[in-house]
Amino acid sequence: MGFKDKNILITGISGFVGSRMARVLVDRGANVCGLLRRRADGKAPHNLMRLGLGKEVRIIEGDLESISSIGSAITASEPDIIFHLAAQSFVPRSFVDPNETMLCNCWGTSNLLEAIRVKDVSPVVVFAGSSEEYGLVLSSEEQYKRALEKYGTIFPVPEHIPEVPISETNPLRPMSPYAVSKVYGDYLMRNYWYSYGIPTVISRAFNHEGAGRGNMFVTSVATSQVMRLKLGEADAITIGNVNAFRDWSH
Incomplete structure (x- = not known):
């Protein structure tokens, strides 16, 4: 699919993946808008500034927990494609506060799809699922x-x-509140296609890494410990389950 002159709306544009996706889409000639909660300082997020996107993307203030603000963002951006990346994405945090994860990931996804249905528009919605769904x-x-x-x-x-x-045909056995929230979004995307004809695409990405990845994620945890070991600030590296198998993308 070509992106030149396409109107793109990205939820979660300030995140690791969202900001890099915005950079790629802008470079391919797309008109990129991002849905973002209002910042107290009024500045563009660090990830966007770091990638030179401070003036190349249009930021629309909104909140996935408010269906009216999502509707306003859809009206303002007139999207051909929506990349729905916004989520509470840290698995351990979902165990500490599962309700927060469900509000953001489940309620937010439901609000997005319902706003599209009520507006009677039909952008392609690309949903960022997760390998955690397989559990x-x-x-x-x-x-x-x-x-x-x-x-x-x-x-x-x-x-x-x-x-x-x-x-893709493996059974889904989610083992965390985060994983459950992604299975919910996965099935809701299918249902809005079956029931209302809203075109949806579901991805289930495995680990992805690169410069700017949050320091709470596994690769950042490992590399920071290696650096501390090299600098003599630590004498061991502590990692969780060393028997896990994962695909990685960069």
């Missing part, structure tokens, strides 16, 4: 046995083991 993926009979002992039941019941490599 418990069974790689061996032994793992399945341990999971049954721990949880009592596994649903959906595996049709075959191992379930790797993961494909």
Whole structure:
């Protein structure tokens, strides 16, 4: 798909992915708008400034928890495509405050789709799902046995083991409030296509990294510890589950 002269609305434009997506789209000739909560200092977000986007994207103040402000943003931007990236995306935080995650990720996604339906417009909506939706993926009979002992039941019941490599048809077994919120958004996107004809595209990205990634995420945690080790400020590197398998993109 060509993006030249397309009107693009990005939710979560100030984030790691949103800001880089904006840079790519601007370079390809798109007219980019970003939905952003009002900042007290009135300045453009750091990620946008760092990528030279302070004056190249139009910021529209709004909040995904307010359907009226989303409607205003849609009217102002007249989008051909909406990239819905805004989310509470830190898995550990979702365990600390699951309600915050649900308000942002579930209610916000519902408001976006409902605003589109009420406005009677039909931009393509690209939803940023997550590999976390797959959750418990069974790689061996032994793992399945341990999971049954721990949880009592596994649903959906595996049709075959191992379930790797993961494909789009793998069962969804979300294991965190964040993952549940993304499954909700995934199915809601499908429902608004089936029920109302709103064109939606669902992605389930795995880990993505690069300069500017938040320092709470795994690669930043590891690299910062390596640097501290090199500088003599630490004598060990502490990492969580070293048996996890992930795809990575840059």
